[in-house]
Amino acid sequence: MEQAPKIAIIGGGASGVFCAINIKETCPKADVTVFEAGFQPLHKLAMTGGGRCNITNTFEGVAALQQVYPRGYNLLKKLFHEFDHNSTAEWFARHGIQLYAQDDCRIFPTSNSAAKVCDTLLSTLNRLGVWMLTGRKATAISVENDGRFSIKFSDDNIEGNYDSVVIATGGWHKDALYESLEGLGIEMIAPVPSLxxxxxxxxxxxxxxxxxxxxxxxxxxxxxxxxxxxxxxxxxxxxxxxxxxxxxxxxxxxxxxxxxxxxxxxxxxxxxxxxxxxxxxxxxxxxxxxxxxxxxxxxxxxxxxxxxxxxxxxxxxxxxxxxxxxxxxxxxxxxxxxxxxxxxxxxxxEFVTCGGVSLNSVNSKTLESKTVPHLYFTGEALDIDAITGGYNLQGCWTTGYVVAKAIC
Ligand SMILES: Cc1cc2nc3c(=O)[nH]c(=O)nc-3n(C[C@H](O)[C@H](O)[C@H](O)COP(=O)(O)OP(=O)(O)OC[C@H]3O[C@@H](n4cnc5c(N)ncnc54)[C@H](O)[C@@H]3O)c2cc1C
Structure with missing residues (x-):
């Protein structure tokens, strides 16, 4: 009997959780584990939009994506064909979260509650059978001889046999994981603050x-x-x-x-x-x-x-x-x-980080590393960031969805 693919997602933020849900919805047999360094998954999402969660934007008046995504506009232009702000609205409505647009084009949940968005995402994750392990800070990724991955954690424990790994760690510091990825030949653009x-x-x-x-x-x-x-x-x-x-x-x-x-x-x-x-x-x-x-x-x-x-x-x-x-x-x-x-x-x-995994080092259709097969990247971990207005979260939904689809 064919074994269920084993997938590790490093980071339980917006893009990691969204990716995990989409993997399980498309490929229910997949064995998906999210490793989150902190003790509260989606802790940043809970603070977004002043607690109201500016989920996305209508993009009205955005003539060129470069206006709103100073980094990553070319890549996102392609990926929005797969999953754009309309897909976001449909996706959240399907999961019980209706959205509305303000006059300034920013889109929020009708509940105006980031906490409710987090609850819905986490209960969906739970219902689908995704493992969420908190207090697990990954410090290194290595590729075994059979091409599968091992992940080392800050407590020195090692988990192995992952067929695919998704890096969804958000904005970077030059920490152990950052160096480990550089060691795997992933080109990293030095992180600097934005917004x-x-x-x-x-x-x-x-x-x-x-x-x-x-x-x-x-x-x-x-x-x-x-x-x-x-x-x-x-x-x-x-x-x-x-x-x-x-x-x-x-x-x-x-x-x-x-x-x-x-x-x-x-x-x-x-x-x-x-x-x-x-x-x-x-x-x-x-x-x-x-x-x-x-x-x-x-x-x-x-x-x-x-x-x-x-x-x-x-x-x-x-x-x-x-x-x-x-x-x-x-x-x-x-x-x-x-x-x-x-x-x-x-x-x-609404602080975000500019820099991260270079877009030159990922396949522009799948966000898979060009040098390490089955290693994927989502959200702010990539060198993609936007101005305020819901564009950063849209980047997370899009990249999370694209990676889930590629893995499935
Ligand atoms: C206060 C605030 C308000 C914001 N409001 C908005 C808004 O309204 N609309 C909008 O579009 N954008 C907003 N943003 C930006 C948006 O929140 C981010 O772009 C988005 O959360 C990035 O999602 P992510 O999944 O890439 O990373 P994150 O949400 O940062 O999640 C990454 C997760 O990975 C975990 N992690 C990190 N390293 C490791 C490791 N080594 N091992 C295991 N886990 C790890 C972290 O603990 C974290 O939980 C806001 C940002 C802030 C700070």
């Missing part, structure tokens, strides 16, 4: 804490990195969607520069010409008023007073007395306000 806020050196922003604009543009001068969206002033610097996006686009550049850079803030998010037109209108209509009393619609009074101060303009000056030089200074402050970033902030709401 973080930015610290600003001086305390100039302290009094502005909590201020925000909806449509700013932030960019690193002299580089191609530029992002638009909401901008928030925190007690140490800048955060909000635009900054998180910029940190994702420029993750590697920032890491190479110790997270120090210049940052240009365009508070209005429009071109200098458009800002000039809108300021000229304000000057015309409010010529008898003080500059403090009339400002562009998207700027709050507090932010406006800060920007006047930044442009060294006395707020009691009448618009009629502002003069060309001051107007130019004000427009430049509104559209190209320069700061010096001194490091990464502590905002960790």
């Amino acid at each position: 973080f806020s930015l610290k600003v050196k001086s305390n100039i922003l302290t009094n502005l804490m909590g201020a925000s604009v909806e449509n700013a543009v932030v960019q690193i001068p002299g580089q191609k990195f530029r992002a638009e969206g909401g901008l928030m002033v925190t007690h140490f610097g800048f955060s909000g969607p635009a900054v998180l996006k910029l940190s994702s686009y420029a993750a590697r550049h920032l890491a190479e520069n110790n997270h120090k850079c210049d940052l240009l803030v365009n508070w209005l998010g429009v071109t200098e010409d458009a800002a000039r037109t809108s300021m000229s209108d304000i000057v015309d209509v409010n010529s008898r008023k003080s500059v403090a009393s009339a400002h562009p619609r998207d700027i709050t009074q507090r932010l406006w007073e800060y920007l006047l101060n930044r442009a060294e303009i006395d707020p009691t000056t009448k618009y009629s007395e502002l003069g060309k030089k001051n107007l130019n200074k004000l427009i430049s402050t509104l559209t190209a306000d320069l700061y010096h970033v001194s490091g990464r902030g502590q905002f960790k709401d």
Whole structure:
């Protein structure tokens, strides 16, 4: 009688659990074990979306995947033919989790509960007979003479005879498993952080804490990195969607520069010409008023007073007395306000890792290693990561599904 294939999944996070379920649903005879280092599988998934779990995105307005997946867009473009955001919605509905889309295109479960998503995934895993072993941190993988795998754990125990192994360990540190994979000839791209806020050196922003604009543009001068969206002033610097996006686009550049850079803030998010037109209108209509009393619609009074101060303009000056030089200074402050970033902030709401298993070292259809047959990779362990908005989890569902299908 043919023996059931024995499959080990290292990592009980979103992609590992999703992969395990899909293997068992397609191939019920498979003997599937998930080895999880911690004591709570899916512990990160439980925190996602501020506890609401931003499962995926409608992808409306995403003209090119590179906009949302700075790393991995080419591969995902192919893999989305197998399993995309629509497949995610169907899959979760089939498993009792209905989803809804917000106006901002982010998709959540109707329960708005990440805990319920975790419960459903774990009870499905249990019902299908997947073994979930917690407190098992894998430290090395080796290939035996018969081509099967042995896995060594941090307690020095070794489990063997696995026909296939899936690495679903999430974002990397250069730990023992990382080195073991390098030893097997897997090309690893050095991991660096992505999706973080930015610290600003001086305390100039302290009094502005909590201020925000909806449509700013932030960019690193002299580089191609530029992002638009909401901008928030925190007690140490800048955060909000635009900054998180910029940190994702420029993750590697920032890491190479110790997270120090210049940052240009365009508070209005429009071109200098458009800002000039809108300021000229304000000057015309409010010529008898003080500059403090009339400002562009998207700027709050507090932010406006800060920007006047930044442009060294006395707020009691009448618009009629502002003069060309001051107007130019004000427009430049509104559209190209320069700061010096001194490091990464502590905002960790949706932190992910850029880097990991090089996409050159995996088969682009199956995510199987090109050099070690039957060794597969899913989720953040791969050099795939996205901006915020549900795209990172979509990457986990897609890669988890593709690997399950390849194994089956
Ligand atoms: C606070 C927060 C909120 C987020 N919110 C969202 C969101 O709303 N939407 C979104 O799309 N993305 C979100 N993300 C990103 C998303 O959570 C990750 O992209 C996703 O969890 C990655 O899944 P994964 O399976 O690859 O890795 P993980 O979920 O990190 O799981 C990996 C698992 O492997 C285990 N492990 C690691 N090493 C070993 C080892 N050697 N042996 C055994 N086990 C090991 C870990 O303990 C972990 O449980 C958020 C991230 C954070 C931190």
